Amino acid sequence: MNIPEKSKNVIMNTYARYPIALVKGQGSYVFDEDGNKYLDFISGISVNNLGHCHPDIVAAVQNQAASMLHCSNLFWSEPQLNLAEKLVAKSGLGKVFFANSGAEANEGAIKLARKYFFDQGKESKNTIITMDKSFHGRTLATLTATGQDKVKVGFSPLMPGFKYVPFNDFAALKKAITPDVAGIMLEPVQGEGGVHPGDGEYLKKVRTLCDEKEILLIFDEIQCGLGRCGALFCYENYGVLPDIVTLAKALGGGIPMGAFIATDKVAASFGNGTHGSTFGGNPIAAAAGNQYLTILEKENIIDNVKVMSKYLQEKLKKIPSTKIVDVRGMGLLIGIEVSCGSGSIVQCCFNNGLLVLAAGADVVRLLPPLNCTKTQIDEAVKILEKAIMEDE
Numbered sequence: 509m510n511i512p513e514k515s516k517n518v519i520m521n522t523y524a525r526y527p528i529a530l531v532k533g534q535g536s537y538v539f540d541e542d543g544n545k546y547l548d549f550i551s552g553i554s555v556n557n558l559g560h561c562h563p564d565i566v567a568a569v570q571n572q573a574a575s576m577l578h579c580s581n582l583f584w585s586e587p588q589l590n591l592a593e594k595l596v597a598k599s600g601l602g603k604v605f606f607a608n609s610g611a612e613a614n615e616g617a618i619k620l621a622r623k624y625f626f627d628q629g630k631e632s633k634n635t636i637i638t639m640d641k642s643f644h645g646r647t648l649a650t651l652t653a654t655g656q657d658k659v660k661v662g663f664s665p666l667m668p669g670f671k672y673v674p675f676n677d678f679a680a681l682k683k684a685i686t687p688d689v690a691g692i693m694l695e696p697v698q699g700e701g702g703v704h705p706g707d708g709e710y711l712k713k714v715r716t717l718c719d720e721k722e723i724l725l726i727f728d729e730i731q732c733g734l735g736r737c738g739a740l741f742c743y744e745n746y747g748v749l750p751d752i753v754t755l756a757k758a759l760g761g762g763i764p765m766g767a768f769i770a771t772d773k774v775a776a777s778f779g780n781g782t783h784g785s786t787f788g789g790n791p792i793a794a795a796a797g798n799q800y801l802t803i804l805e806k807e808n809i810i811d812n813v814k815v816m817s818k819y820l821q822e823k824l825k826k827i828p829s830t831k832i833v834d835v836r837g838m839g840l841l842i843g844i845e846v847s848c849g850s851g852s853i854v855q856c857c858f859n860n861g862l863l864v865l866a867a868g869a870d871v872v873r874l875l876p877p878l879n880c881t882k883t884q885i886d887e888a889v890k891i892l893e894k895a896i897m898e899d900e
């Protein structure tokens with residue numbers, strides 16, 4: 509069976525896919541249809557944060573599937589309650605809305621920001637400022653929010669009400685503030701746009717600016733949140749609390765799920781009938797997400813992220829290649845900027861059994877499972893080093 513070739517005839521070709529079909533995952537490894545084994549330092553783009561098929565997540569999904577797959581949001585459900593209680597307690601924010609994906613979470617956060625000012629009679633305060641090189645999703649509003657032209661080509665007219673500034677440039681942001689600005693949305697650590705961590709002083713100043721100008725601060729932690737950057741919420745690393753945070757990717761423990769959490773004051777603008785989603789907070793996704801958060805604590809995963817982050821970055825910095833321009837990131841969201849193009853290195857790693865991904869044309873991005881080991885990092889760095897040196 510040739511799954512890749514057959515698929516191209518019937519599935520829209522929107523992704524630059526590896527020419528293999530994966531059939532099985534086990535911990536930090538995946539296997540293709542020919543039985544080849546790969547060390548997975550992509551983790552489903554930061555979805556499979558505990559590796560593949562963690563037995564507790566598998567059990568949570570199986571148990572929930574046997575009692576109820578779906579019940580709609582016309583009813584309350586315990587898995588949703590449990591997950592919401594955990595997220596609220598740990599975020600320092602007030603209330604959650606459950607969605608199905610990252611784009612949908614960001615879309616909802618943008619709606620909430622607009623509605624918040626509408627409710628105060630400030631309907632014209634509706635513009636969202638986002639950052640150059642950001643990534644916020646592929647729906648019409650979120651691709652408009654995204655600070656990269658490549659996702660917008662061919663999809664005009666774009667949504668009104670967005671403007672863009674360079675990331676980590678406080679003067680530029682301050683200059684862009686006008687009375688119509690309702691929100692500033694940013695990723696504390698940019699993922700797709702090349703792995704760019706926010707500057708600590710910058711984020712603190714942005715928070716103060718938002719307070720002064722009555723603007724909502726929205727953090728997109730879809731990639732950098734949920735333990736990936738060495739804290740459950742990446743903003744804990746900065747000591748800066750947003751008004752709204754958006755989550756997805758790892759949130760459902762591998763099952764599709766998105767969410768945004770807002771302060772009680774802001775969340776009050778989402779009353780009955782203002783927003784909704786048929787599958788949002790689906791019991792299976794919520795049960796798996798609960799288990800994900802439970803395992804993070806039980807297995808001290810965040811401590812492991814801190815140790816492995818340091819170990820991995822130190823090893824990468826020792827690779828003796830002039831082609832490495834920079835090694836940066838936070839926790840286990842790591843970018844290696846190279847002067848020779850990321851594509852050939854990604855390909856060479858793949859040929860040698862390591863899955864990594866690009867973040868733009870010149871950054872190789874590593875998203876290892878948060879419970880990875882030093883041995884696995886040694887294995888990955890050996891392959892990476894070979895790929896970078898071979899390309900010499």
Ligand SMILES: *Cc1c(COP(=O)(O)O)cnc(C)c1O
Binds near residue numbers: 614643644695
């Ligand atoms: C992946 C991602 C999104 C989009 O999430 P989808 O689930 O693909 O819609 C939005 N923002 C960031 C930071 C992401 O990494």
